[in-house]
Amino acid sequence: xxxxxSATGNTLENxxxxxxxxxAYFLIADPETMQIKAIDNQAASAGGxxxxxxxxxxxxxxxxxxxxxxxxNAMSVLKAAEIPVYRGTPDPVxxxxxxxxxxxxxxxxxxxxxxxxxxxxK
Amino acid sequence: xxxxxxVSGKGGTGKSTLVASLSLLVQEKMLADCDVDAPxxxxxxxxxVLVMEDYHGAREAVIDPGMCVKCGRCKEVCRFNAVNDxxxxxxxxxxxxxxxxxxxxxxxxxxxxxxxxxxxVAQTERGTFAHALLDIGAEGSGKLVTEVRKKLDQFQKxxxxxxIDGSPGxxxxxxxxxxxxxxVVAVAEPTKSGLSDLERVLGVARHFGIPGLVxxxxxxxxxxxxxxxxxxxxxNGFLVIGKIPYDPAVMKALQEFKTPLEAGNRRFAMEIENLxxxxxxxxxxxx
Amino acid sequence: xxxxxLSGKGGTGKTTVSASLALALDSCQYIDCxxxxxxxxxxxxxxxxxxYEVKVPVPEVDPAKCNGCGNCARACQFHxxxxxxxxxxxxxxxxxxxxxxxxxxxxxxxxxxxxxxxVVEADARGSFLHGRLNIGEPxxxxxxRELKRRVQNGLPVILDCPPGASCSVVxxxxxxxxxxxxxxPTPFGLHDLKIAVALVKKMKLPGGVxxxxxxxxxxxxxxxxxxxxxxxLLETPxxxxxxxxxxxxxxxxxxxxxxxxxxxxxYSQVERSVKK
Numbered sequence: 001x002x003x004x005x006s007a008t009g010n011t012l013e014n015x016x017x018x019x020x021x022x023x024a025y026f027l028i029a030d031p032e033t034m035q036i037k038a039i040d041n042q043a044a045s046a047g048g049x050x051x052x053x054x055x056x057x058x059x060x061x062x063x064x065x066x067x068x069x070x071x072x073n074a075m076s077v078l079k080a081a082e083i084p085v086y087r088g089t090p091d092p093v094x095x096x097x098x099x100x101x102x103x104x105x106x107x108x109x110x111x112x113x114x115x116x117x118x119x120x121x122k
Numbered sequence: 123x124x125x126x127x128x129v130s131g132k133g134g135t136g137k138s139t140l141v142a143s144l145s146l147l148v149q150e151k152m153l154a155d156c157d158v159d160a161p162x163x164x165x166x167x168x169x170x171v172l173v174m175e176d177y178h179g180a181r182e183a184v185i186d187p188g189m190c191v192k193c194g195r196c197k198e199v200c201r202f203n204a205v206n207d208x209x210x211x212x213x214x215x216x217x218x219x220x221x222x223x224x225x226x227x228x229x230x231x232x233x234x235x236x237x238x239x240x241x242x243v244a245q246t247e248r249g250t251f252a253h254a255l256l257d258i259g260a261e262g263s264g265k266l267v268t269e270v271r272k273k274l275d276q277f278q279k280x281x282x283x284x285x286i287d288g289s290p291g292x293x294x295x296x297x298x299x300x301x302x303x304x305x306v307v308a309v310a311e312p313t314k315s316g317l318s319d320l321e322r323v324l325g326v327a328r329h330f331g332i333p334g335l336v337x338x339x340x341x342x343x344x345x346x347x348x349x350x351x352x353x354x355x356x357x358n359g360f361l362v363i364g365k366i367p368y369d370p371a372v373m374k375a376l377q378e379f380k381t382p383l384e385a386g387n388r389r390f391a392m393e394i395e396n397l398x399x400x401x402x403x404x405x406x407x408x409x
Numbered sequence: 410x411x412x413x414x415l416s417g418k419g420g421t422g423k424t425t426v427s428a429s430l431a432l433a434l435d436s437c438q439y440i441d442c443x444x445x446x447x448x449x450x451x452x453x454x455x456x457x458x459x460x461y462e463v464k465v466p467v468p469e470v471d472p473a474k475c476n477g478c479g480n481c482a483r484a485c486q487f488h489x490x491x492x493x494x495x496x497x498x499x500x501x502x503x504x505x506x507x508x509x510x511x512x513x514x515x516x517x518x519x520x521x522x523x524x525x526x527x528v529v530e531a532d533a534r535g536s537f538l539h540g541r542l543n544i545g546e547p548x549x550x551x552x553x554r555e556l557k558r559r560v561q562n563g564l565p566v567i568l569d570c571p572p573g574a575s576c577s578v579v580x581x582x583x584x585x586x587x588x589x590x591x592x593x594p595t596p597f598g599l600h601d602l603k604i605a606v607a608l609v610k611k612m613k614l615p616g617g618v619x620x621x622x623x624x625x626x627x628x629x630x631x632x633x634x635x636x637x638x639x640x641x642l643l644e645t646p647x648x649x650x651x652x653x654x655x656x657x658x659x660x661x662x663x664x665x666x667x668x669x670x671x672x673x674x675x676y677s678q679v680e681r682s683v684k685k
Contacts, residue, residue: 022268022272048487048488048489048500048503049488051488051489051491051500052488054491055482055488055491055492055493058491058493073500073503076498077491077493077498080491080493080494080496080498081493081494082494131446132419132420132446132448132572133418133419133420133421133572133573134418134419134420134421135420138597157418159418159572159573159574159575160417160418160419160572160573160574160600160601160604162418162597162600162601165596165597165600166596181486199508199512201506201507201508202507214579214611214612217505217507218486219486219487219505219507219508219509220484220486220507220509221507221508221509221512224484224509224512224513225512233486256574256575258574258604258607258608258611259574259575259576259578259579259608259611259612260575260576264547290418290419290420290446290572291419291445291446291571291572292445292446292542292544292545293445293542293546293547293549294547294548297545297547311656312656313655313656313658314448314451314452314656314657314658315446315448315451316656319446319448322446322544325544326544326545329544329545340652343649343652343653343656344653344656344657347656368649368652370647370649373595373622373624373647374624376595376596376597377594377595377596377624377626379596
C-alpha cells in the first residue's frame with residue numbers, strides 16, 4: 001500500500017508538514033521498502049488547496065494519509081474516497097512512517113476549522 | 123508558539139495602534155500585518171527588508187489576436203463582462219475562471235498567472251515582521267494573508283508569540299487572518315454600530331472555534347454603549363480584556379510616527395500593560 | 410450623478426460623509442455597498458420595506474447522467490469541485506459562479522441551482538438601499554452587483570463603498586462619475602489615501618478629498634493632494650464632540666445645521682468638476 005505524508009521537504013529526513021492542503025511536499029512512500037516519490041505541492045492555486053491536495057491523493061492511488069491537520073473540505077474528499085487519515089508528529093517523515101507501520105498513529109476523524117479555500121498555515 | 127490575531131468588525135477601530143504598542147511590550151515575538159488591503163503596521167515599524175517576493179495571486183485569460191477567429195463565443199459565456207467588443211480581455215473584470223478557454227474553437231485563449239502584489243519579511247528591533255502590499259485593485263487577498271503568515275513561519279526561531287494585525291470585516295481576509303490562531307482579540311469602539319460590528323466578527327471567531335477576547339477602544343466616548351458591549355460579552359462568554367480611554371494624544375503621537383506608548387502616555391501605557399497581562403493569562407489557560 | 414465615497418481603509422469616516430451628504434441633499438438615492446458591515450441605516454434610519462435575497466448559481470450534478478470523467482473538476486479554477494469514485498462533490502462556498510463546469514461536461518449532467526448568499530434591503534421608494542453578506546460567505550461581489558442594478562437614473566446617487574482597494578471596491582465604483590476619498594491626517598491616513606488615489610486613477614475616474622479629524626497638522630495630506638492635482642473638498646475638525654455624537658448615531662449635519670450648507674457646497678463643487 002502507498003502512504004502519503006505531508007512534508008516540509010522532499011526527503012525522508014524532512015519534518016512532517018503540520019498542514020495538509022498547504023503542505024510544501026507530499027511524499028508518497030512504500031512503508032516496507034521506504035521508497036519514495038516526492039510531489040511538489042507549491043502549485044499556484046486560486047483557492048481550494050485542501051480539495052486539490054485531496055484530489056491528488058486520490059489520483060496517486062494512496063491507501064492512507066499521514067498529516068497534522070485536515071480542513072473539512074479536504075476531509076470530505078478523503079472520506080468519499082475512503083482514504084483514512086492518520087495524525088503524525090512534527091518529526092522526520094521516516095519516523096512517522098515507522099510509527100505508522102507499528103500501528104502507533106491515531107486516526108483523525110475531526111477537522112480543523114474551514115477557511116473556505118483561502119488556505120491557512122495550520 | 124501562540125498566534126494572536128487582532129481583528130475588528132470594521133476598520134479604523136485602532137487595531138494597528140494596539141498591535142504597534144504591544145510590539146514594544148511583548149518579548150520573544152514575531153509580527154505579521156495581515157490587513158493586506160490597507161497595511162499600516164510597516165509605517166510605524168523601523169524595518170529592514172530581508173526578503174521580498176512577487177506574489178502571483180490570480181490568473182487572467184489572454185487572447186492571442188493572431189489565432190482569434192472573432193466568433194464571439196468567449197464573450198457569450200463570460201459572466202464577468204471581461205471580453206470587450208474587439209475581443210480583448212479587460213484584466214480588471216477577468217476572474218480567471220477559464221470558461222472562455224473551454225469554448226474557444228481556435229484554441230486562441232490561455233490562462234496566465236499574474237502578479238498581484240509583493241510579500242515582505244523584514245527585520246525590526248521588535249522581532250521579525252512580515253507584510254504584503256497588494257497591487258491596486260488586486261484580488262485574492264485571502265490567499266495573500268496565508269502567504270504572509272507562511273513567509274513568517276519560515277523565519278521562525280523559538281519565538282513564543284506571533285502578533286497578527288488582522289483584517290477588518292467578516293470576509294475571506296478575516297477568515298484567513300484568524301485560522302490557526304490561539305485567540306482572536308476583537309477591537310471595538312462604543313459607537314451605534316460598534317456592538318453589531320463586534321457581534322459579527324466574534325461570530326466568525328466562534329464559527330471557527332477560536333476563543334474571542336474583546337478590547338474596547340475610546341470606551342469613555344459613550345459609557346452607555348460601552349456598558350452594552352460589556353453586557354453582551356458577559357452574557358456570551360467573551361472576556362473584555364481592555365478598555366482604552368479616548369485621548370487626542372494618540373492622534374498626535376501617530377502624526378509623529380510614534381505609538382502612544384513611545385510618546386510617553388502613561389494612562390495609555392497602563393491600559394496596554396493590563397490588557398497584555400490578561401491576554402497572556404487567558405491564552406495560557408486555554409491549554 | 411453617481412458619487413462614490415471611499416477610503417483606502419475603514420474608520421476614516423466614509424459613512425459619516427456619505428450619510429451626511431444624503432441628508433444634506435433634498436432628494437437622492439443612498440446605497441450602502443459595504444455589505445460586510447453596512448452602517449448607513451444607523452444614521453439614516455430608513456423604514457426598510459423591501460427585502461430581496463441575493464442568489465448565485467451553483468452547479469448541481471445529476472448522478473444519473475454523470476459518467477465520472479472529472480472534466481468539471483479540472484475545468485474549475487477555484488477547485489470547488491472534486492470527482493471521487495465517479496461521484497462529483499461540490500464545495501459551494503468557494504464557487505465563483507462562472508459556469509465553466511457546465512461548459513466542460515460532456516454528458517450535460519450539470520445544471521445550475523440558486524444558492525442564497527445574502528440580502529438586499531430597501532425602503533419603499535428605493536431611495537435607501539443596503540446589502541448584507543451572510544456570515545462565513547467569502548464572495549461579496551454578487552451583492553454589490555445586485556445593489557447597483559437598482560441605481561435610479563436622474564437622481565444624485567451616493568454609493569458608500571466597502572473599505573480597502575480590492576475587487577469589491579472596483580465593483581462598487583465602476584461606472585461612477587466622481588469619487589470622494591475620505592482620509593485623516595495621520596501617516597496611516599496618507600498611506601491609505603495614496604492607495605485609493607492610485608485606484609481611482611487606474612479606473613480613470615475623477616476624485617477629490619475630504620479630510621476628517623483635521624487638526625493643526627494636515628500639511629502632509631494637502632501637499633500630497635497638491636502634487637497629484639487632487640482637490641480638497643472639505644476639512645472636518647478633530648473634536649471630541651463630533652466623536653461623541655457619532656457614537657450616538659448623530660451626524661454633524663444633524664447636530665449643527667451649518668454643516669448642511671457646507672455639504673451642499675461640496676456637492677456643487679463636485680458637480681462643477683464633473684461638468685468640466
